[in-house]
Amino acid sequence: MAYWLMKSEPSDYSIQDLKQDKRAHWDGVRNYQARNHMRTMLVGEEAFFYHSNCKVPGIVGIMKVVKTTYVDHTAFDPKDIHFDPKSNADKPRWEMVDLAYVSAYSKIISLAQLRETPALEEMIILRKGNRLSITPVTTKEWKTICQLGG
């Protein structure tokens, strides 16, 4: 069983949205590396929900995989913001998983706080220039971050 970290801009979709919806399609991923990570996800695996591109970026909660990858049909929709003319029903290029809400931290574990934690110095999202929206998290990192969350 692997652990994950998945980014979303809260102005687009936040942990509060997921809490309300209970379950969500993680659509709109348009990066091959991120897609390939999703392909290896198994039902029951847990992921941190990360708020990116906002005032205080950081980890805000936990969710779990409830459905493995299937075709992301939003890529076919010209009105969708993530429309990709190179993906079609005959030859779909993008996929998504379904995730369920698990918990939300009462206080965000900020990016600054993650950077200050020595046990996390190898974390992928903390590496210079990293922009990948879906990354694996090691068991050690997972436990360290859970402790930070209290």
Next chain:
DNA sequence: GCCAACGTTGGC
């Protein structure tokens, strides 16, 4: 808003 870093595209 700025800009470094990265991924993708397409001409050659």
Next chain:
DNA sequence: GCCAACGTTGGC
């Protein structure tokens, strides 16, 4: 296959 140009991400 190379690589310049372009678009996007995301912290600050």
